[in-house]
Amino acid sequence: MKSKLLNDISELLENNIISQEVASNISAYYKSKEDNQPNRLFTVFGVLGATLVGLGIILILAHNWDNFSRSIKTCFAFLPLVIGQIISGFTILKKKSQAWKESSGTFLFFAIGASIALVSQIYNIPGDLGSFLFTWIVLALPLIYLLKSKAVSILVIVFASYYACELGYDFGYKDSTPWMYLVFILATLPFYLKLLKTSPLANSTSIFNWLYVLSLTIVLGTFINSNWPVGFLMYAMLFGVFYNIGKTPIYKDQQLRRNSFTVIGSLGSVVLLTILSFNIIWEDLVKRASIAINTQEMLIATVLLIVAFVVLLYSKKNEKNESFNLFQYVFLIVAIIFFIGVANAIAATVLTNILLLVMGLSAIKIGADTFRFSVLNYGLLIVTAVIVCRFFDIDIRFEVKGLLFVAVGFGFFLTNYIMLKKKKELNR
Known part of the structure; x- marks a missing residue:
């Protein structure tokens, strides 16, 4: 509990403004409130750590990639995905903290993209960046609601915007209207609306406020032909x-x-x-x-x-x-x-x-x-x-x-x- 609050309670007790029982109830209330709140700093570092671990694994594999056989390459391609699913499943079944959910969701999100890219490279599956991003987003969308993860929702919105710009602004492809972007954004809205209802003044909700506005502003131009x-x-x-x-x-x-x-x-x-x-x-x-x-x-x-x-x-x-x-x-x-x-x-x-x-x-x-x-x-x-x-x-x-x-x-x-x-x- 914050020291300022404790000092205020002590001052009220000394001046007989509140009784000892009321002071104890106030202290117990704020103590329970703090215990129920997730450690924000731990959540942030958990997400950052999961991202760095995922990127580190990709870099290690990339450095030694040419020395592996096709079967070993395939195993390595699915390994991050399997690890991510195990950690996420453990988080859901054991009802772990929000920090666990955000970290495991972030790791699994990047594991999905890495596995798609590696399998496509190993077996020379044709495709372009637009179709790659589309598949990645479709597979990652359910994680928002399975893990109730804000980090995954933010990543989906960002990558959906990237997908729309890639298709609509003609960066090397035929200029086409990214209608699926609207589907992706609509799919994230229930999660956002719940945040507005439960914690409208939270910093994470403010991030979503800005993210939606900036994303729609940038992407609207892709619908102009x-x-x-x-x-x-x-x-x-x-x-x-x-x-x-x-x-x-x-x-x-x-x-x-x-x-x-x-x-x-x-x-x-x-x-x-x-x-x-x-x-x-x-x-x-x-x-x-x-x-x-x-x-x-x-x-x-x-x-x-x-x-x-x-x-x-x-x-x-x-x-x-x-x-x-x-x-x-x-x-x-x-x-x-x-x-x-x-x-x-x-x-x-x-x-x-x-x-x-x-x-x-x-x-x-x-x-x-x-x-x-x-x-x-x-x-x-x-x-x-x-x-x-x-x-x-x-x-x-x-x-x-x-x-x-x-x-x-x-x-x-x-x-x-x-x-x-x-x-x-x-x-x-």
């Missing part, structure tokens, strides 16, 4: 989904470092609109974009739009007298601007810049009302980004540009100073 201009619309809808998920009850009260949905949803929307604020982008979109509803990109964008709208309604249903938040509706506005832009590039450029400017002013207002300097400066950065980007579109003298930069910098300083002064006055 010939109609790439609609990819802008797809990403706008995805960021709308993220931001509104971040405003649902389970996430909105969490710290920003845990709420990856709000962070990436907001930043992604701002970056995307900053790119679209250039007229040259819209002119290219007018030439190339196809808004035919039967294209893969348009169908995905439509599905994401529906999902974002449903999540928006759900988040608003649970809000009580909260102020209007423009960022929650950006995806709808971008959808309208996109269809305008297909017909008129200039109108879309003007509307995009206006939307960005209003978003910046909205963030400044939210930051000023809530005395949150991070939100205030975020809004100022958005406004600054609009001004800086327009320097590339408008031909004005360098002296004027310099004066504008000075004015923007002075605005940063003045705004923060005024808000800091008001905050000090309220705290008096």
Whole structure:
């Protein structure tokens, strides 16, 4: 038990705030709570140790590989897999600690990949990296639920993302859409949802929050084929989904470092609109974009739009007298601007810049009302980004540009100073 807690209990006893019986009950409660908690450091080093052992075995075998016969090579190929299964089975049957589950799951995960690779090499089985990753992930997926392993779930998400990028971004293969990536991600969701229910504020849950958001953001581009201009619309809808998920009850009260949905949803929307604020982008979109509803990109964008709208309604249903938040509706506005832009590039450029400017002013207002300097400066950065980007579109003298930069910098300083002064006055 932590010494600070013991000191607090002793102090309460000395001042007759609590009785000896209450003090004993409190001590017993926290003692039992600590006993039931897994040793996090031991779990981390267990996973790291299992990974290093697995890699070490592979390196030792690789160094002497050419000296072995085919039968011995085959035995060595399955040996890590057998060892991993024995350890995992022992962990399940004996109901060992979480550290055992994470370590054995991690070792078996890499043993599966090593065995597949070695058998393919020994018997010259043809294939490519995409099919290898697919087989590996399919065989490793059940370990998430058999061992209730967070480490294995993280590895599956990471390797599923790698698989999708390998297929979809055409790294030496025919460009194809990695639909099985969606199946892999959906297969991990029940485990993630259980973590959200049992331990929403745990650091491991925060890792999953960021992992899902980053994975989907990176992989969405693999679903863009010939109609790439609609990819802008797809990403706008995805960021709308993220931001509104971040405003649902389970996430909105969490710290920003845990709420990856709000962070990436907001930043992604701002970056995307900053790119679209250039007229040259819209002119290219007018030439190339196809808004035919039967294209893969348009169908995905439509599905994401529906999902974002449903999540928006759900988040608003649970809000009580909260102020209007423009960022929650950006995806709808971008959808309208996109269809305008297909017909008129200039109108879309003007509307995009206006939307960005209003978003910046909205963030400044939210930051000023809530005395949150991070939100205030975020809004100022958005406004600054609009001004800086327009320097590339408008031909004005360098002296004027310099004066504008000075004015923007002075605005940063003045705004923060005024808000800091008001905050000090309220705290008096």
